[in-house]
Amino acid sequence: MTAIEFTLPADLEAHEPPEARGLARDRVRLLVGRRSDNSVRHQRFSDLPTLLKPGDVLVVNTSATLPAAVGVAGGGRTVHFSTERPDGTWLVEVRRNTAKATEPYSGGAAGEQYHLLGGATLTLREPYSAGRLWVADVDRAVPAYLTTIGAPIRYPYVRQRWPLSYYQTVFGTTPGSAEMPSAGRPFTAALVARLVSAGVQFAPVLLHTGVASPEAHERPYPERFAVSAHTARVVNQARAAGGRIIAVGTTAVRALESATGPDGVVRAAGGWTELIVTPELGVRAITGLLTGFHEPRASHLDMLAAVAGRPLLDRCYTEAIEHGYLWHEFGDVNLLLP
Template identity: 60%
Template sequence: MTVEFTLPPSLEAHEPPEARGRARDGVRLLVSRRADGSVAHRAFRDLPSLLDPGDLLVVNTSATLPAAVRLDRISVHFSTPVPDAGNRMWLVELRRRTGKATRPYSGGCPGEWIPLPGGATLTLVRRRTKRLWEARLSTDVVPYLRRHGAPIRYGYVRRDWPAAAYQTAFAHDRSAGGAEMPSAARPFTPDLVTRLVSRGVLISPITLHTGVASPEAHEPPYTERYSVPEPTAALVEHVRARGARVIAVGTTAVRALETAVDAAGRVRASSGWTEHVVTPENGVRAVDGLLTGLHEPRSSHLMMLAAIAGRDLLAATYEAALAERYLWHEFGDLNLIM
């Protein structure tokens, strides 16, 4: 299920809001309510007033890796580890450098080795999808990326930004991380978190390390590492039992929570690798709302949004976002779906 629209380049956020003279939490917030089909325009700083005491925000604590290694003609985007294959075997995407942007690169063959900065070597093992390779680095991947990588940047972001621009207020544990930022949490600031807690809104963590996006192919998400800790699982069940709302901050938080739902519909502590894809057909059982960015036409994320909002409300939301010139992508505006 998709929402058909054309995204004009003028509505792509080309830089962080700080570069536009705003604070991190100075973005706009589109509020969509399924109960009455309404769509309202607010500021992200209004979030505490839109939630009730006892509501629970579930946030992703994944840090963002500098997952792009740039060579003269191509870039290597490190996505996720290959399950149970050690610290050196990862899925990677090869992308051709075209000026300041990159495009998918269809070259490469099994056994080919690619010299990387710092004396490392990447060996292509086999294709996993049309765009992703299983590849082996000659050293452990995460420490290598910390020394030689840069944040993944797509063509709509016109210049490099420091790694700190791609970290959220909830990120921790530099021993691991995701290829791309869990960007729905980016606008949260310490002041806003304090206001939420003062209002009685609860905040609890999950972790899901994201792989690379597919801005050209619009592929569904594939296997990703996640963890729903016991305190979070227990708090979700407590909040639901009291009739309050569980609101996921980002599609990654939805995926982790829905993976952790057992056969009886209860959220249980869980960790490992998830292949779960949320669609309108299978719906959601753990969440009552979603705070998310605005997603591209044909993006697989729109299936998840349709499962939560319903297609009619989702279509009305995106129509309003286009009409009022909201900004898309990781540095753009937000959408709260209740």
Template identity: 60%
Template sequence: MSGARGSEKPSVYIRDIPPELVARVPAEQRGPGLGRDSVRLLVSPGAGAVSLHAFRELPGLLRAGDVLVVNTSATLPAALDSRLGGEDVVVHFSTRGEDRRWAVELRDRAVRGTTRPRAGGPAGAVVELPGGRALVLEEPLAAGADRLWWARPSWDDVPALLRAYGRPIRYAYTERDQPLSAYQTVFAVPAADGAGSAEMPSAGRPFTAELVAALVSRGVQFAPLTLHTGVASQEAHEPPYPERYAVPGTTAWLVNAARAAGGRVIAVGTTAVRALESATGPDGVVRAAGGWTDLVVTPGRGVRAVDGLLTGLHEPGASHLMMLEAVAGAEAVRRGYAAARAGLCLWHEFGDVHLLLKDEKRY
């Protein structure tokens, strides 16, 4: 594993999210004639004025020679109705370990098909799953925390059970359940071993095949990598736990070549930043790499390969805000979030997106 979890804290750029600024359904369900790309794009340069655009304008905002680094991890139907000690619970399958165990989060059922947090454990408890399967809870994923637990399944093919009985993880701010297809990005590639992300790499969601073609025609290149995301800390905003990633040699070459030629490397999502920076040495050179990463990108650590980040709007206190500061600086993030509130932008995975760019005069 690389890097460290770090002790830095994100700045607070917004105190709360007004209910009217929560994206409760996908963009394409908000009215006739709308598509995935019917969201807005906030642009925050490291220096200079913030601007607000339609996401479909992205090709005109990038330059020939720029590279978009995209996460190809497919989203799993990772939520499973289960029973524990005679009570109904929902199991969120987060991450598959090296020893057949899975990191899981247990949640209580709530209203309208949503869930609420509950303590994990106890050790030795048996969770009854559909299809006659079971999980044995063994130990917390991290000492002193009880949200995620390592659990040992009674069978080998967990992804097959999720495909048969699972559904996408859904949080209380959404209006209703959505099909798995609503949580797949245009870049998603099913893994041969059934691995995938517990939660959608959502920054890639607004892209369509037509928009990708327009970007390629513009001279923008795409560099794929994979990072399988675990279950987010929706309530506590914990730093991300170790996750499995892979940066292929072709992507490393493309990023290095673009940087040498003066192109910008823009990560689509915080997951793409985490994976790419995990494969980048102190010399700024990206090399093929894979395995597990526990890297947490903070302003103190900074970024070595990334010149920009396309991401959603994050909640107050979210650990990902430190990554935004590392890319563009705290002042650019502050101006961006002020503009997001003033412009009535929408938050969360079905909401609007935010492009943060380094101050090119500083680098």
């Protein structure tokens, strides 16, 4: 698929959480696109219960965000812990400290050691993707170490530090994601209650997401996931009854589709998934998607096109830019319906 090309104006980057802009979490903007007629509507996220139907299912990721950034002793560098691998090593990104946050660092060599704050030692094994991710050994139990020492990953467009609570969703119960599964951020307990009262079902999945990729076709990496027998049953029954299966975030798509067979039936599954959803591959279980806005040429846009189709996706992104929607983890949201 040809990458979606557009220019993201700097003033459309969300520089702080909506709460800092005077908005409740569920009052961010919601751009609704319908594939059936290629239409778009401009709403607020709090309108979601009026946009869904009884019998619809929202597939939500229960992964909670780790404070996955740790400074190197002596300053100058920060390590972003991305993803644990099946053999116990970790994928990490070494970044250069700047006055604002951090920036990519293309240095590093196999065998090089970094002494991290809190006393841990990280050893680079081999490059995983050119100029960015490394396979590394760490002499600590990483999740527990990060909980004690780490800080949330922050990129330069976020102008100040925010507590970890701002990077958690109402669904996050199992720590493990390097970055927030941010499509779930606008949900509140009160909004979930409204949705349940309206007959919408929730189906939990788990996928621990790693650090975001700046490249459209960077080498994918396996991520830990789990889909329970309960979730499989809820989704299969809802689809049989004509309900829509709407993933909350690209992570939920990846988890559920990893548990879906060629026959379209979802079965309990878990482990590590390397699934990359493209228009050519398509989706078998998901019929709609609630997601944030993604950067130009991002690989996630292929997944969105697989769910929504390229014409609707093009229209949504044109409208979002023209109407000043905000990007990134603290930004606005896009609902793509069949």
